[in-house]
Structures are given as C-alpha cells and as structure tokens.
Amino acid sequence: MADARRRLACAALLSSPLLVHAALREAIVRIKPSIVVVGTLMRSRAPAFELKGTGFVVGNGTLIATNAHVASVKLDDEKFEILSVLAQVDGKPQIREARIVASSPEHDLALLQIQGAPLPALALGDSSRVAEGQSIAFTGFPIGSVLGFTPVTHRGIVSAITPIVIPVDNVSQLNAPNRNRLARGSFPVFQLDATAYPGNSGSPVFDPDTGEVIGIINMVLVKAGKESVLAQPSGITYAIPASHLAAMIAAQR
Structure with a gap:
C-alpha cells in the first residue's frame, strides 16, 4: 500500500506544472542557438537584410531547414541580392550566405547550405x-x-x-x-x-x-x-x- 502511494506521489510530481515548465525552459535554451532568420541581403538596401521566414540548423551544422516557399525568393541579381541567413553566434548577429541544395515543393521544404563554421544542429524526432x-x-x-x-x-x-x-x-x-x-x-x-x-x-x-x-x-x-x-x-x-x-x-x- 505504501509503495502504491509512493508511485502515485512520484507520478503527480512528474506531471506537475512546475516540472513541465522547467522542461520547456531548458528546451528553449537548447533550441534558440539553432534558430536562424532566412532572408535576403542587399547591401544597397536599408535595412540591408530582409526577413522571409524562419529556419533551423540540422545535419552537420551547415544545413538550414525551412519552407521551400521561404527559400525560393526571387532575387534581384542586378542589385546583388543574396539568399542569406542571420544567426546569433556567441551573442552577436552574423549573416551567412546560403544556397538551396535540396527542395521538395510537394512538402514545401528546403535545405540550405551556409558558409562558415558549423552551427549547433537540432535533432529530429520520430x-x-x-x-x-x-x-x-x-x-x-x-x-x-x-x-x-x-x-x-x-x-x-x-x-x-x-x-x-x-x-x-x-x-x-x-x-x-x-x-x-x-x-x-x-x-x-x-x-x-x-x-x-x-x-x-x-x-x-x-x-x-x-x-x-x-x-x-x-x-x-x-x-x-x-x-x-x-x-x-x-x-x-x-x-x-x-x-x-x-x-x-x-x-x-
């Protein structure tokens, strides 16, 4: 009987709002360094960087996952507009040039390859x-x-x-x-x-x-x-x- 009460007490503790919120807080700390802004860079424009959507780091740290419609923007080549991502690296904003390496219009997904050192990648679940x-x-x-x-x-x-x-x-x-x-x-x-x-x-x-x-x-x-x-x-x-x-x-x- 005592064992049953202990199990019920443990189950209640594990499902308590405090622990649930603590888990989310910890997850956000891990997730945020891998979140990037997907956009375009045009140095003659103000502001030079323009948001198109969100992306996140996957794979080997140089791949960015996003929606295909976010990545497939029409670039103004005459004004040197470049597909880019904006990441936070050691607390400082850093713009990396990007190119599309894979796209699935069927699922509206795209993978971008970015220049520079790898960024922290997120794991995919089942x-x-x-x-x-x-x-x-x-x-x-x-x-x-x-x-x-x-x-x-x-x-x-x-x-x-x-x-x-x-x-x-x-x-x-x-x-x-x-x-x-x-x-x-x-x-x-x-x-x-x-x-x-x-x-x-x-x-x-x-x-x-x-x-x-x-x-x-x-x-x-x-x-x-x-x-x-x-x-x-x-x-x-x-x-x-x-x-x-x-x-x-x-x-x-």
Missing part, C-alpha cells in the same frame, strides 16, 4: 510516433520585420493529425494545385492549437521534454489545401511532419 493531445512548442520570428529578430516560442498541443487536403462535395471548390494534390495522394499533417504568424513559416515544432524536432510550421502549402474554400482563413496552425525533412537530409549524405 514524427510517426506523434499523438493527438501531445504537448508541443515552436520557436521562430513571428512578424519579425516589425517585432525584431528575437526568437519567440509558442506552446500548445497537437490538436489533430489530419490529411493535408480535405476532399469537398464539389471539386470545383478546389483550386488546380489542390486537385492535383488529391490526384497524387494526400499525406497527414499536424494541426496545432497554438497560433503562428507571418515570419513563423519554417519554425521547428519540437517536443518540450526532449527538444527533438517533430515538425515544421507551414503557413502556405497546408493552409491552401485545408482552407481553400474559406472566404477568411482561420487562425489554425499546421506543421509538416519531420519525417519528410529527415528523408531530405539523408539524401544529402
């Missing part, structure tokens, strides 16, 4: 084991062009695991890209109850207990499929499972 109701957090640069380039963390849960495109009664309600996607076959994405904002695209979704990345915030591809029939898109946030990113990284080895 996204196939993610369950509805699971706690998550994501870190990025919401409205960074206005609020500044300080990494911001939001937390919530996986509220649903759902197909990227929802079939409708009338196919005419779908745009051409979504009709093509349904024809090729859908894949599951994570629906989150935490709100992402412009600038969060490409943010890593991670397990607060382990710090492992289980998904990538997507503000374009998924919303186009899930909310294409809505006159006013909702504030729901979606993430691409990290398994698709893991496959891209493996192909680079």
Whole structure:
C-alpha cells in the first residue's frame, strides 16, 4: 500500500506544472542557438537584410531547414541580392550566405547550405510516433520585420493529425494545385492549437521534454489545401511532419 502511494506521489510530481515548465525552459535554451532568420541581403538596401521566414540548423551544422516557399525568393541579381541567413553566434548577429541544395515543393521544404563554421544542429524526432493531445512548442520570428529578430516560442498541443487536403462535395471548390494534390495522394499533417504568424513559416515544432524536432510550421502549402474554400482563413496552425525533412537530409549524405 505504501509503495502504491509512493508511485502515485512520484507520478503527480512528474506531471506537475512546475516540472513541465522547467522542461520547456531548458528546451528553449537548447533550441534558440539553432534558430536562424532566412532572408535576403542587399547591401544597397536599408535595412540591408530582409526577413522571409524562419529556419533551423540540422545535419552537420551547415544545413538550414525551412519552407521551400521561404527559400525560393526571387532575387534581384542586378542589385546583388543574396539568399542569406542571420544567426546569433556567441551573442552577436552574423549573416551567412546560403544556397538551396535540396527542395521538395510537394512538402514545401528546403535545405540550405551556409558558409562558415558549423552551427549547433537540432535533432529530429520520430514524427510517426506523434499523438493527438501531445504537448508541443515552436520557436521562430513571428512578424519579425516589425517585432525584431528575437526568437519567440509558442506552446500548445497537437490538436489533430489530419490529411493535408480535405476532399469537398464539389471539386470545383478546389483550386488546380489542390486537385492535383488529391490526384497524387494526400499525406497527414499536424494541426496545432497554438497560433503562428507571418515570419513563423519554417519554425521547428519540437517536443518540450526532449527538444527533438517533430515538425515544421507551414503557413502556405497546408493552409491552401485545408482552407481553400474559406472566404477568411482561420487562425489554425499546421506543421509538416519531420519525417519528410529527415528523408531530405539523408539524401544529402
């Protein structure tokens, strides 16, 4: 009887809000050095660096994961606009030139190669084991062009695991890209109850207990499929499972 009471007391302690918040605080400390701003650099422009979205360091420390639509920006070659990332290195901002080495429009994911010394990389978790109701957090640069380039963390849960495109009664309600996607076959994405904002695209979704990345915030591809029939898109946030990113990284080895 005493042993049962001790086990119940330990279980209650492990699930206490204080320990849950402590785990998240520790995870944020580990995550933040790996979060970068993905943007473009044009030295004749003021400001010279312009945010396009969020990215995070993976693999050997010189690869940056982000959304394909964030990385595939139209550059002004005549004005020497360069795809770049802005990272914090030893507490100081550092701009690194970048180039796209892999892209998956199907999953709206891209890998960038950056110049210079490796940065601390994040570990990828097993996204196939993610369950509805699971706690998550994501870190990025919401409205960074206005609020500044300080990494911001939001937390919530996986509220649903759902197909990227929802079939409708009338196919005419779908745009051409979504009709093509349904024809090729859908894949599951994570629906989150935490709100992402412009600038969060490409943010890593991670397990607060382990710090492992289980998904990538997507503000374009998924919303186009899930909310294409809505006159006013909702504030729901979606993430691409990290398994698709893991496959891209493996192909680079």
